[in-house]
Amino acid sequence: MERGTRSRGAGNDTVLRVENLKTYFDTPEGTVRAVDGVSFAIRRGETLALLGESGCGKSITALSLLQLVPEPAGRIVAGEVWLGDQDVLALSERDMRRVRGRRMATIFQEPQTSLNPVLTVGLQIREALPDVADERAARRRVIELLESVGIPQAPERYDAYPHQLSGGMKQRVMIAMALAAEPELLIADEPTTALDVTTQAQILKLLKELQRQTGTAVLLITHDLGVVAEMADQVAVMYAGQIVEFASRAAFFREPRHPYSQKLFRSLPNRLKRGVSLDVIAGAVPRLDQEFRGCRFLERCDFAWDRCRAEVPRWLEGADKGVRCHLYDPPADRAAREPGSLANAVASEGTARRATPERSRGLLEVKNLKVYFPVQRGLLQRVVDYVRAVDEVSFSVPAGRTLALVGESGSGKTTVGKGILQLIRPTAGEVLFDGQALTRLSERELRPLRRQFQVIFQDPYSSLDPRMQVGEILEEGMRAQRLLGDARARSKRAAELLAQVGLPASARHRYPHEFSGGQRQRISIARALAVEPRLIVCDEPTSALDVSVQAQVLNLLRRLQEELGLTYLFITHNLGVVEYLADEVAVMYRGRIVEQGGAEEVLTRPQHSYTQALLAAVPKIELPAERTALPVSGRDGRA
C-alpha cells in the first residue's frame, strides 16, 4: 500500500489523516473511480490546498470525508479517514451526524443555492450550534458569530433571509455557520469561485484571520493557483482521482515538479506571454472508468516515455514533499530528463510584443450608449425609475485590435455587448459599425449586416443548441446570410471551419453534448467565423473553462486575429487574460466606464480608485524561477 504523506502527519497536532481513500461511482457505462487512493494529512492551524481542475475528484474527496457522497450511485470503497483518533469512516450514520458540523464543517461553492431560501440566516446558523442551552444565549452566540465574520448590523441580520444578502455576505454567513461549533477541520470547497475578485479578496482575508484566531485546520479545495498562493501552507495537486504532487507552498511555487503542475503554471496567461502562444495541455483528462496500466497523465505529458506506458508511477516521498512521476524515480535518473526550464521559456517569450499599428478610425464606435431597464410600480405599473445597466458608455475599437471591457458581475459589461449586437435595443446613444449607425436600423435592415459582427458566449453548455448537429449549427449562419447557395458547398465550408479551429471534419455529424467544454467553445468560434465577420464580441469566452483549456482557446483566438485581421471586443473579468490579449482596456463599474486607455498603461498605472482596488484584489502568484510578483487573475475557471 502506498504510504502517502502519512509519515509527515505522525505528530500529535495532526487533525486529519486520510489514508488511501477510494470513492467509486456506478454509472450505466461502468464504475468511475472518481477518487482512487488519496492520502494526505493536515495539522492544526494549517491550510492544505487540494488543487485540481474540474473532474479530478477533489470535491468528491471532500464529500467522502463527510460521508455525503450522493447515494446510491457513489460509494466509498476503501480507505481510512482519521479525525484525531477516530476513523470516521467506521462511524454509523447516527454518530457521523455528531461529527459533521461539530468537528468537521464545510463551506460550499455556491452561496446562492447553499443556503435555504425560506429560513432566516440566524436560524440556519443556530441549527449548527451544538447543545444550545437557552434561546437567548443561542441568539447572542449567533449574533457574535455574524459579527466575527464581518457582517454589519448583525442583530438585525439575524432575521434576514438569504435573498436579502449579497453573494459575499451569504458566503460570510456560510462561514459563520461552519465555525459555529468551532470545528477542528474546516473544509472549504471552492469558497470564492462564485464571487467577484474584490469580494474574493475579502473572504480569503477573513478566512485567514479566523483561522489564525481559532487554529482550525483548513482543507481548501480549489482550481485556482492564485487562491493557493494566497492561502495555502501545503499544496496537494490532484489529477484524475489521485494526488500527483505534494509540497509546501514555497517549494511548489519555486519548483513545481510534476509535469502537470508545470503545465498549469505555463498555461496561465499574463503580460509576459503577450504575442506568443501559451503552453497548453493537449488532450483531455482520461476516462476514469478504466483500469490504468501506466501513468494517468501519459497522453498529455511532454516527457512521457516507454516506462510511463508500462508502469504505474509510484508515490515518491521526500522531505515534506512527494510526487507521482517516473521522472523522479529513481532520483538518479532525473538529471537526464530534466524538464525544460520554465525560466527560459518565459524569459524568451516575454520580450515578444506585437507592434502597435497606427491608431485608425474605430471599426466599432460606441457613443453615449445607455441601456435602461424600467422599474414599474404602483397601481398602474407606471415607470417610476430605471435600472441604469449601461450609462453613457463610449469607446471605439480600431480594426484589427482588441479592446478588453473589464468589470465585475453586475457592472453592465455583458449588457454593453448585447447592446452593440442589437440583441438588446439600447435606450439611447449610438453604435456605429464601420460608420453605420446600427441603433437606427430596423431588425430587417440589420439582418444582412449581422454577418459582419458576431459573438462568442461564456457558457459552452448553453451556447450550442443541444438538438442540432454541429454541421447544422455551423451552416445555420451561412444559410441565414445566404452565403453559399448549395448544400454541398456549405458542408465543405463547415469542414474547413472545423479544421480552422482544430476539430476533425467528422464532428459535423455529432451533437454538442459529445464534446468537452473547450471543444464546444471552438465550435462556437467556428459558428461565428462561418459568416466571415470583421468584429467578434467575446463575452467571457474562457471563464467557464479550466486553465489548461483556456490556454487553447486563447491561442486560437490570437491566431485567428493574426490570420484574419479580426477585431475583438473582449468582455472579461480576468485580468490575466486582459494582459495577455488586450491592446486597450476599458474598466466598467456600475454601468459606467471609469477608466480606459492602453492596456499596459491602465494595468500598470491605474488612475481610478476602482481600477486600483480591482488590481490589488487579484491574488499574486510568484511564477517559478521568476521572482517578480505578477498579478494573475484568480478566476480562470470553475470546478
Next chain:
Amino acid sequence: MPIQFVFLWTDALIYVLLAVVSVFVVYAVRHEHLRAPWSQVARRPLAMGALVVLLAYVAIGLLDSVHYRERLAKQDQYAAEVKSLLDTLLQPLRTRTERTYSAPFAIHAFTSETVDKPDGTRERAYPRLKYGGAHLATADERAGDIGRRTARALGTAVLVWLLALGVFVYWRRLPGDDYRAAVMRFIRGGERIPWRTIWATTGVLLLVLSCGVYLSPYYHVLGTDQVGIDVLYKSLKSVRTGLVIGTLTTLVMLPFALVFGVAAGYFRGWIDDVIQYTYTTLSSIPGVLLIAAAILSLQVYMATHPESFDNVVVRADTRLLFLCAILGVTSWTSLCRLLRGETLKLRELDYIGAARALGVTSARIMTRHLFPNVMHVVLITVVLDFSGLVLAEAVLSYVGVGVDPSMESWGNMINGARLEMAREPMVWWTLAAAFVFMFGLVLAANLFADAVRDAFDPRLRR
C-alpha cells in the same frame, strides 16, 4: 364493390394521428437526442409490459376505425347501417341479443317472466336465454361445458404462444449459438430490452383472447345489459371511444398550445399579453362547466338541425369529435402555459442569442431551435394527459355532457348500470366490465407515461 367505405371525421383524424406517429418514430430513430431516452424507456420491463397492453387496445381501436356499408343483396344500394371491421369480427356477439339482463355465463334470464306452459297454465319463471348456453340441453351440463371449452382455449393459446416464441428465439439467436443456448439466454434474461416481460404479457393477452374466442360464441361471457346486448361487445366497442378521447383531444389542441405557447414566450410584448389573456380567460372557466355549456349548445344545434345528422353513427361521431375539441380547449391552456414558461427560459440561452446575432429569422428560430427543445415537455404532457382524458370521459358521460348516449363508451356503461345498483341481487357485471377494461387501459397508460417522463424530464435525471 360489395362494400362502400365510410370515412367518419374521427376515422380521418385517427389516420392522421397514425401518420404523425409514424413520422415521429422515423424522426426519433434518426435523432440521437430522442433515440437515447426512448431506448431508456425500452429497457424498463414495466413500461414494455404496459406497451404490449396498450398496443392490444390500439389494435382493437383501429379495427373499430375502419367503417363501411355493406351492399344490400337485392337492390343496387348500400345498407344504411355503418359497420366497422370490429363489428364484422364480432358479428355473433353483436347480433345475439337477449331480451334484457342476464348474468355472465347465465343460461337463464336474470328476471322472471310469465310463461305460458304447454298445459295452458301460466307461471312466473326464469326462461332460458335465446343464445346464452342455447346449445346445452340442461343447466347441469354448463360447468362441464365451460371447463372443457376453457381447457381447449388455454391449450390453443399456450401452443400458439410457444410456437411464436420458438420462432422468435430462433430468429434472435446469436451467431454460433445453438438453439439450446439461445433458449437459455432468453430464460436468463438480462438483455437490454426486457423480452421476457414482453412475451409474458403477450402470453397473458393470448390466453384472454383465446378464452374469448372459445367461449363467447356460446355464452355471454360478461352477461348482457338492460336491452340484452352482450356486455363484452359493448366493452370492446368502448375501447375506440376511450382511445379517441385520449388521443384526438391532444392532436386537436397540440398545434395551438405549441405555436401560441412558444410565440408568447419568444416574442413577449403584446403577443404575450394577448395569448396570456386568452388562456387565462379560458382556464378561468371550470372545465366541466365549459364543456357542459358547449355540449348543451351542440345538443340544441343538433336538435334544431336534424337534416345535417341523418345517421346515428354520424351524429354520435360528430359529437365525439366536438367533445374532443372542447376537451382540447380546456386542456390546451395548461400546456400553453408550460410551454410559455419553458420558452421564456430558453430564449435567454446563448444559442438563441447566437442565432439572432447570425440574422436567423424569428420563424426559423422558433421551428429550428425552440420547438425541438420544448418537445420533451409536449411529449410528457401528451402521455400524462392520455389517462386523465380517458377517465374524464367517464365522468363527463356520467354528468350527461360526454359522448352521445347512443355511443358505446365506458362512461355510458357505468351511467346505465348505476341505476341498477339498488336492484337485489345486484347487476354488477356491466360495472365490473367497464371497470376492468378501463383500469387495464389507464393503468397501462400510466405505467408507460411514468417511464416516458422519467426518461425525458431533465429534472428527474440525477
Next chain:
Amino acid sequence: MLAYLIRRLLYAVPILLGVNLLTFALFFFVNSPDDMARIQLGVKRVTPEAIAQWKAERGYDKPLVYNDKAAGLQRVTDTIFYRHSLRLFAFDFGRSDEGRDIGYDIRQRMWPSLAIALPTFLVGVLAYVTFALILAFFRGMYLDTVGVVVCVILMSVSALFYVIGGQYLASKLLHLVPISGYGGGVDAFKFIVLPVVIGVVSGIGGNTRLYRTFFLEEIGKDYVRTARAKGLSEARVLFRHVLKNALIPILTGVVVVIPLLFIGSLIMESFFGIPGLGSYTIDAINSQDFAIVRAMVFLGSVLYIVGLILTDFSYTLVDPRVRLS
C-alpha cells in the same frame, strides 16, 4: 399590497368580460333563443306563439346586443347581452328558465357544497402531504417503490368507481351510513363522512405521487447538502428545510381551488344526493336550463380568479422572496 390587490382585481374585469362574451356567444349566437324555446317546449308541438311567449317570459325577446327600437342608453341596456350577461357582474343572476331566483338558490345551496368540499379538501391535503413525506423519507427503499406503484394503481381507477365501490361497501354491505341524502345540524355528520372519505381516497394516488416529486426535487438541492453537512438529522432536514420549500409548488395547485370549494363536486353531490351547487349544476345541465349554466360559469370564473389572487398572497406567507407590488 393593496395596490397589488386592486390591480389584480382590475385585471380580472377583462377576463370576466371575456368569459361573458364566450358564454354569450355559445348560448345566443350558436343557437338562437328560438332554438332554445323549441328545445324547452319540445320539438314537436311548438307553435310560434308558444315560442314568443316563452321568450317574453324570460326576457329573451330582446335584440342580442343593440336595440335600435329603444332610445338613449336603453339601446344598449335593453338587450339580452346587457340583461343576461353584463348584469352578472353585479352578481345579479336573474331567474332560471324555470323561473326560480338563481341568486337565492346559490346562496342556499352553497353551504351543503361547502360542508362536503371543505373537509375533503383539508383532510385530503393533510393526508397527501403526509403520505408524500413518508415516501420521500424512505426514498429509494422498498417502501417507496411499493408506495409509488400503489399510487399509480390508485390513480388508474376512475373516480366513479371510488364512489360506487364506497357506497356499496359502506352503505350496502356494512350499513354504516345512509347511502345518500343530506340533513342539517348534527345529523349532517353521518351524511358527510362517506363522501369526504371517498373524496380523499380518490385523490390519494395522483396527489401523493405529485407531492413526492416536489419533495424529491427539493431534496436534490444544495441547501439540503448544507443542512446535512451541519450534522442535522434526516427528519429535521425533511421537516424543517425541505417541507417549507416544497410547500411553494404544492400551494400553487392547492390554494387556487379553495374558492371553488363553494361550487362543490358534481359527482359527489349527485351520487350522494346532496343539495349543493354541484348537483344544482347537473340538474340544470340535464334539464337544459341555460340561465343556471351561464350563472355557474360566471360564478366559477370569479372564484377561480379569486383563487389565483389568493395563491399569490399565500406565496408571501411561505416564500420570503416573494413580495407583491
